[in-house]
Amino acid sequence: xxxxxxxxxxxxxxxxxxxxxxxxxxxxxxxxxxxxxxxxxxxxxxxxxxxxxxxxxxxxxxxxxxxxxxxxxxxxxxxxxxxxxxxxxxxxxxxxxxxxxxxxxxxxxxxxxxxxxxxxxxxxxxxxxxxxxxxxxxxxxxxxxxxxxxxxxxxxxxxxxxxxxxxx
Amino acid sequence: xxxxxxxxxxxxxxxxxxxxxxxxxxxxxxxxxxxxxxxxxxxxxxxxxxxxxxxxxxxxxxxxxxxxxxxxxxxxxxxxxxxxxxxxxxxxxxxxxxxxxxxxxxxxxxxxxxxxxxxxxxxxxxxxxxxxxxxxxxxxxxxxxxxxxxxxxxxxxxxxxxxxxxxxxxxxxxxxxxxxxxxxxxxxxxxxxxxxxxxxxxxxxxxxxxxxxxxxxxxxxxxxxxxxxxxxxxxxxxxxxxxxxxxxxxxxxxxxxxxxxxxxxxxxxxxx
Numbered sequence: 411x412x413x414x415x416x417x418x419x420x421x422x423x424x425x426x427x428x429x430x431x432x433x434x435x436x437x438x439x440x441x442x443x444x445x446x447x448x449x450x451x452x453x454x455x456x457x458x459x460x461x462x463x464x465x466x467x468x469x470x471x472x473x474x475x476x477x478x479x480x481x482x483x484x485x486x487x488x489x490x491x492x493x494x495x496x497x498x499x500x501x502x503x504x505x506x507x508x509x510x511x512x513x514x515x516x517x518x519x520x521x522x523x524x525x526x527x528x529x530x531x532x533x534x535x536x537x538x539x540x541x542x543x544x545x546x547x548x549x550x551x552x553x554x555x556x557x558x559x560x561x562x563x564x565x566x567x568x569x570x571x572x573x574x575x576x577x578x
Numbered sequence: 579x580x581x582x583x584x585x586x587x588x589x590x591x592x593x594x595x596x597x598x599x600x601x602x603x604x605x606x607x608x609x610x611x612x613x614x615x616x617x618x619x620x621x622x623x624x625x626x627x628x629x630x631x632x633x634x635x636x637x638x639x640x641x642x643x644x645x646x647x648x649x650x651x652x653x654x655x656x657x658x659x660x661x662x663x664x665x666x667x668x669x670x671x672x673x674x675x676x677x678x679x680x681x682x683x684x685x686x687x688x689x690x691x692x693x694x695x696x697x698x699x700x701x702x703x704x705x706x707x708x709x710x711x712x713x714x715x716x717x718x719x720x721x722x723x724x725x726x727x728x729x730x731x732x733x734x735x736x737x738x739x740x741x742x743x744x745x746x747x748x749x750x751x752x753x754x755x756x757x758x759x760x761x762x763x764x765x766x767x768x769x770x771x772x773x774x775x776x777x778x779x780x781x782x783x784x785x786x787x788x789x790x791x792x793x794x795x796x797x798x799x800x801x802x803x804x805x806x807x808x809x810x811x812x813x814x815x816x817x818x819x820x821x822x823x824x825x826x827x828x829x830x831x832x833x834x835x836x837x838x839x840x841x842x843x844x845x846x847x848x849x850x
Contacts, residue, residue: 465736468690517805521731522743522752524807533807535744537733551734551742 444541445500445518448485455546456564457481465556479507482566485516508569523548601666601713603848609658609777611841615677616651618785621829622697622730623647625817629685629693632819637687645683648697654679658841662707664767669711669718675781675839677701690737693749698729699833703761703781713847716767724761724783728831729754730801730815748823751803753815757831759784767843775845778838785834800828 448455457477463470481504488501500518502525504511514525517533520541526533539558540547546561626647633642654677662671679699686692702725709718730753733741743750765779801815814828821827 463738463740465738465740465742468737468739470738517807519752521729522805524805526806529806531806531808531810532745533805535805535807537741537743549740549742551736551740551744551746553746556736556738556740556742 443518444520444523444538445485445516447541447543448502448516448518448546449487449500450543451563452565452568453485454564454566454568455483455485455561456566457483457559458562459560461558461560463556464554465551466554477506481506482564483561484568485518505569510569510571602663602668602711603665603846604663605660605671605775605843605845607660607775607843607845609660609841609843610655611658611777611839612653612655613837613839614651615654615835615837617699617833617835619648619650619697619833621817621832623650625815625819625829626683626695628816628819633685633687635820640687640689640691642685642687642692644685648681648683654837656839658843660843664711664716664769665713667710667712669707669709669716669767671707671718673703673705673707673720675701675703675705677703677837684735686735692735694731694733694735694741696729696731696733698727698731699835700727700729701783701835702726703783705761705763705781707765714768714770716769718765718767720761720763720765720779720781722761723758723787725756725758726783726831726833727754727756728801728833732815745805745807745809748809748812749819751808751815752805753801753803755799755801755831757785757799757833759786759834760788769845769847773844773846775843777841777843779841781837781839783835783837785832800825800830802828 459474459476461472461474463472484503484505486501486503488499489496490499491497500516501513502516503513512527514527517524517526519538521538523536523538524533525536534550536548536550536559538546539549544563547558548561549556549558630642630644656675656677659674660671662669664671677699679701681697683695684692703722704725705720705722707718707720709716731743732749732751732753733743734747734750735741743752761781761783763779763781765777767775767777769775802813803815804813811825812823814823814825816823816827817829818827
C-alpha cells in the first residue's frame, strides 16, 4: 500500500469523527433534552391530530379529531435580565389561526414535557409516547380521560403582530 | 469546524505521517462488541421489593402480578472507539465505550391498573490503555473514568393500556442522576487478521471518584425528579415505598459495574 493511500485512509477515518454527533439534540449531562429537537430549525410544530379515550376501560372507543383551525407551537429560548444576569428560559408560544395564544415555560425531557404558565409549582404534564425528528406524539391524562396529541414539524412562518393604535 | 477539531485532525494525521516509516502503528478504530456485565443494583432492587410490600399492605383487595426484580447481571453490547499507537514493544491509546442499558418492570393489578418502571443507564467509559505492543498482539492495563446518567421512570398504567408519567400521582416521575467514578481494567488485543483486531478486556467501573468517599459531594446526590411540576419535597425516588416520600427517603447512586468485554475492531496496520 502506498504512503499516499495510507494517509488518505487515515484522513477518512479521522473525518468520520466529525459526523459522530450529527442530528443529536442539545445535551446537558448527556441526557439529550428534547428541547433541542423541538427548537431545531424554525422551532415550529403543527398540531395534526388528537385522539381521546376513556383510560379506565379495556379497548376504549377512540375519538379522533383534527383541530378546526391551524394550530402551531413555536419553541424558542427566551432571554431576560434578572439581577444583572441574563437568564435563558426554554419557551413555547401557541398560535391558533394566526392569532397568538398563551406562552409557557417548557421542561422538555426525552420522556416527559411540562408546560408551565408562570406557576412556581405545577404545570401541564405530557408523556412523550413517540419522539422522532419530524413527529412528536404526546399524551395528557387527567382522571379517566387521556388525550393523545400528534405534532408534525412544519417550518411554519410565525404570525407577525398586527399593527394597532390606541390613541394619537 | 472548530479549532479544536481541526487541531485534533492535524495531530492524528501528523502522527500518522511521522510514524509511517517507524514500526509503530497508529490506529483509529471503531469497534463493536458484546460483554457480560454485573452491577450493584441493590438499592433499586430494595425499592422495587418495597413497592410490592406497599401494595400488599394498602391494596390487598386488588391482587397483583409483578415481574422479577431488576437484573444485576446480563449480556450487554456496545459500539466502541479506539485511538492509539502500538508496536515496537509499546502500546498506548484511548478507548471509549458508550453503554446504553435499559430494563423494564411491570407490576399489574387485577383491576387493570398498575405501574411500569424503566431503568436506564447511559454509561460512558473513557479509558487510557498502556502496555506492551507488537505487530500481532497488545497487552495492556487500563485506567480512566466512567461518566454516567441514570434514570428511573415510573409510569401509571391504566386498564386501557395507556402509560402516563403525569403529575397526578406522586409515584409517577422521571428520576435521574449524573454520577462519575474511576474505572480500571486490563485487556488483550489480537491483530492476526488483516484489517481486524479482536479485543478482550475487563473493566471495573467504580461509583466513586478519588477522594469522594465520605466527602461532602457524595451524599447530597440522589435519584431525583427536579421538575417544577412535582409536589415539593417528593422529588426523590424512594428507597422504601413504605416510608413517607421525603428528601431523606432516597437512593444515592452506588451503581458500580464490572464488565468482561469482547470486541471486534477495524484495525489498519501500517507496517506490513
